[in-house]
Amino acid sequence: MMLPDESARLGAVFLVVSLSFSFQGAYSELLVFPSGPTVVNARAGSNVTLAVSFSGAPDPVVTWFKGGLPVLTWAVGSSAAPDVAEDNREVLSVEADGSLTFVSVPLGYTSNYTVKMTKSGLGEAQTAFTLKVFDIFQDVELSMLPPFAKEGSDRFTLRYAMSQGVVEQQTWLFNEGEIKTSSHYSVEQSSLVILNPKRGDTGWYTVILTNPFSRASTRINVTVLYGPEEPIVEARPPLPFYVSGDSLSLFCRAEGIPQPTAEWIFGGQTLSDSREGVLNRTNVHVSQGGVYTCKLINELTKEQLQRSMTLSVYERPSGNPTCSVQSVNVNADLQYHCQWLGGTPLAQLSFPALSSTSSGAGNFSMTVPASDTFNGKTVKCMAVHPVEQNQCNITASSPAEFLPAVRTTVNSEGKIVVAIHCVSEAAPQAVVSWSKGSEAVTNGTTYQISNDTTHLKIHGYNVSNFLQQKYTCTCRNPLGSQRLEIQLRGPSVSRSSLFPNQDGTIITLTWEVPSTSIVTGFDVQMKGPDLVPEIRNSTQTRATSNEYRTVQQKPGSARSADVFLLDPDLTYRFRVVPKARLTDGEPSEVHRIGPGEGLSGPAITGIAAGIPCSLLFLLLLGGLIYLCIYCNKNKSRQARYPVSRAVEKAITTQSETTPHNLLTGGLKSPPDYNRLQLNPSERSVALPTFVPPPPVRVATTV
Template sequence: MTWLDGFGRLRPVFLGILLSFSFQGVCCELVVSSAGPTWVNAIAGSNVTLAVSFSGAPDPAVTWFKGNLPVVTWTIGSSAPPDIANREVLRIEQNGSLTFVNVPLSSSSNYTVEMTKSGLGKAVIKFTLRVFEKIQDVTLSMQPDFVREGTDRFTLQYSILQGVVENQMWLFTGREIKTSSHYLVEQRSVVILKPNRNDTGRYTVSLTNPFNHVQAHMDVTVLYGPDEPALEARPSQSFYVLGESLSLSCRAEGFPQPTAEWEFGGQTLPDSREGVLNLTNVQTSQGGLYTCTLVNEQTNERRQKSMILNIYEKPPGNPICSVQSANGNVDLQYRCRWSGGTPQAQLSFPALSNTSSGAGNFNLTLAASDNLNGKTVTCMAVHPVEQNQCNVTALGPMEFLPTVGTTVDSEGKIVVAIHCVSAASPEAVVSWSKGSEAVASGITYQISSDTTQLKIRNYNVSNFFQQNYTCTCRNPLGTQRRQIQLQGPSISDSSLFPNQEGTIVTLTWEVPPTSVVTGFDIQMKGPDLLSRNRTQTRGTSDKYRTIQWKPGSARSTDVFVLDPNLTYRFRVIPRARMTEGEPSEVHRIGPGEGLSGPAIAGIAAGIPCSLLFLLLLAGLIYLCVYCNKNKSRQTRYPVSRAVEKAITTQSDPAPHNLLTGGLKSPPDYNRLQQTPSERSGALPTFVPPPPVRVATTV
């Protein structure tokens, strides 16, 4: 028998080993499923069944739970009676389903069925049962009995004679009321916060459950007023000359309509309840403070407002100064305003011009220059009764730092917002450019109304070579420019801080201010984490795997629960949606470096297997060559069976021809023992067997 024949007989053995490995891991599994809906609504007093079916194992043990409380326990097919908490209501079917007889309202709950079979684990399915009664006799009431505008709140609530409400809806004049800053929808009521006159109208409550729908209504009137009184003098003018006639009116909104009366000098003036006071042939002694009082006679609310009558009246308030850009953001326009009064106030800027002035509202336009930058200018306001002034300072744009923010819109696309604000007076106008091209507002780019913010929609984070944007803040006194080079997702720094026991680590990281980041993958390499009961879950990995995801605003995370006797490695991957940035520095925690036990065992088992495979392959090749040579060789000596002489073949480093076909010299086995770095070439593909003793017949 040749070696080839022996190798052929071993083939079925190898096939059997492969088949045995292929069928490992096959097992049965107990499966339970619902034979009907898992959310069941029932009317009180009816019969209802939570139906289940199972497969994968015969006669499993069944336990039904109401919430966390077991109510039925039984083994399917068992002759022993089931253990039932309430036999008047509950009944278990032969297939494990749970039936409620004359189901009461108290049976509304979450139910869980567990089926177990020894050696096959546990199967679980959950149900929700809700029991209802029909809603009857709904009435509405209000607290307090009447509503006044400006109070803290008023409440509408309903009561029912019978029934279970699944959904309630409150409506005001046909529109649904939802919880907001003005309304608070509670379980059986709606609260109107800070009621006002607009809350007057019809309120409706709509109550429903799966079996009927009922509505109830109430009309509510909110009492209000009086509002802020509106005082008016007719004829309307800033002052009155001695001997003229005029009338003062006082009106305000309210419900019911408020009444009015005038007071002057501490006395109530007659014939003024309608809110109108007529003055004829006025004298200087009638100048002064006039007060109007409005009264809501139902709520007793009072409002007062006063006015002053003068012969000469200065402009109200104080002068207002400002500076604005003019003529295409090239010139400065100084403004001073103090309108009203008789005569009108004369306004001027003495530090800017000695000849220009105006009455009431005065503007002065000058060419922008460096000497105006930071200079405080005073507006002088001159009136016969009073002199006043105001100040204004023009400033060129100051240095600033842009800010970059990243969000994801409703379509899952990246939106980058760049914000540039520079303190300046007049307010600086911001312009935007990308590279050397100006950016205009459109679909991709959106510039805010005040030009200080640029939004880049559907941002392409992979385009790293065209991410330079420039914002330029400009007013007539100067320009400030900042370039923003947007980066892809990246991390500038990271650190790892373990707790004292080595079971928890805190991983922190920093992001460059112009980096576009929407989230972070927290990755780990090493054994699986411990469970909460500090038992090691099976499995380990020599590759990084994501164990957490953090949003783009996060800068730290905690990892639980580590085994202090094992080695873990952590890193953070920044992301801009689907684009990954360069990982952070790898942080290692655990004992010293080295191979794990399973790795060492695998290497130890693999070395002899590899050597055996190489020897078998070399022997097979040698047999093939030997048989092929032997067929072509002729016998040169007569064969004699008398005497046998054992000759041991010896290796000779020099070439020789022992066979008719000739053989090459064997390879240098000492060279094969060298390390890969010591060899000058690749390993030989043919490895002959060690020297063999050959019997020669003489």
């Protein structure tokens, strides 16, 4: 079937030929025109001819040009061989009408060809042809440059290649849709360029190749790589902070192709115990708190992204908050202090009653002018820590009434040293000042004041030196003061008691000393028989003394003494003598232990005279009883009478047992040893005393 364009061209040729014959006589002009199509498609290896016709001149010279180069020259009608370029002799030949024939045309002969005919005196004429040589497609493949597509890059290119074939037309498809040249796609010779690729460009790309003799297609799956995207970094369980000892996990993940790998960095070191972006922490401690950085890497694109998070690990401060108050600026101001040390972070401390805006961390103080408003007022310190809230209270108070404590010792020089201790309960702690009479006492040879001013030591040679002066201690803080005058007194014992053990072989003497008494030691004295020898089977005789003798010596700090090896069947007397070095004080009261002292002489005489009378009375009573029984039997041998009241009373009297006075009147309960450790001022209850039983007098009436 002839195409419309070719029919038009053939018609034009016939018209030219007809006109040339019609006007041959009038005009003599050389004309050249194609005898067939001017665009010729040929399959490689086939024979093809570019046909021409001419008129207006006989036997013109024909010259064929390939591109702009002559490849063949010949005179029509000449018997001579055509002049063919050496490289084309195997392919090109000329026909009798000047047409050009290609024998087994190779692919390389695709070109534009021009034929020029010349005749001397008649000028020249020419016409042009296009020869396209095609081959069958074989082994068509698609490839991508660079080897992977990356989102955000400038471009990537799909290029086709084949082992054989000439493309007349290429068509590109993306996921079965045809691609048109645009700002995103550029179709070039044998390639497709994708500009500014995105992840949406991932998919199947197809190229379809056609020519007049063949058709081929191939496709490639393209994945546009991207990521890591914005990562998600979190801790689970999600808490604002963690307490030392808790367990938790840190997670890090981000989208991307391929899936980005994640690693955790802490303190500049990569943590090797993380797996797939998960970092587990068990029994976490404070040192593990801080900034954790997750590093995400796309292994193909080498793109990296980092995100950090802060892990807060807190620890409760140790113990509980403590409050105190002290005086500053020479007792003019009160400084309230609160501290709760340790922990992470430090606790925030404040005194709401003193200020609503001031606070401190771990250790906080506030200073306020001293006034009666604060005397006895409880001030609260609020301690706030993320783990726990706590508090402590402090009450400022003026010095309270107090009693002095006096302790006496003897130094290496043989001097008596009297230490007076004055302490008054107060908050802040009271400062003590000392005076003797109207003069202030200062440190020196005779007087020594402790660093905290609560102790005054007085050095002297004898007791009289101490008894001549009065000392005054004044306790003072910003809220007030207390003053106490102290008059020292000689060695003395205020109260004493004696406590025997159950067997009567050991006694414990206890005593008290007035708070201002000067005492360096005690003599425990006894009157009575000697103590039982430690060897029980000893035949050594024991003497009895009517004078007191010292059996023990105790230091000035002692308040009790135990005496062993007493004979429970004998009587002893004990007392305590206080001493101030070589000066003896008044002895304590005398305590007796043992049975009674016996009967008087008249009592013994009365008992001796009453024994015969008692026997005579018993004989008369027995005869009377016998007579009564005998009479009763005679009246009625079967009758039974009640027993005589006298006899019943006698029987009843014999069965009663009266305890000895010595067992109930002279024994005391054992001492309370815990109470013996108290200061003299703390013992306000009178100690029990030994009371001997009253003497027994026996009188007998005859």
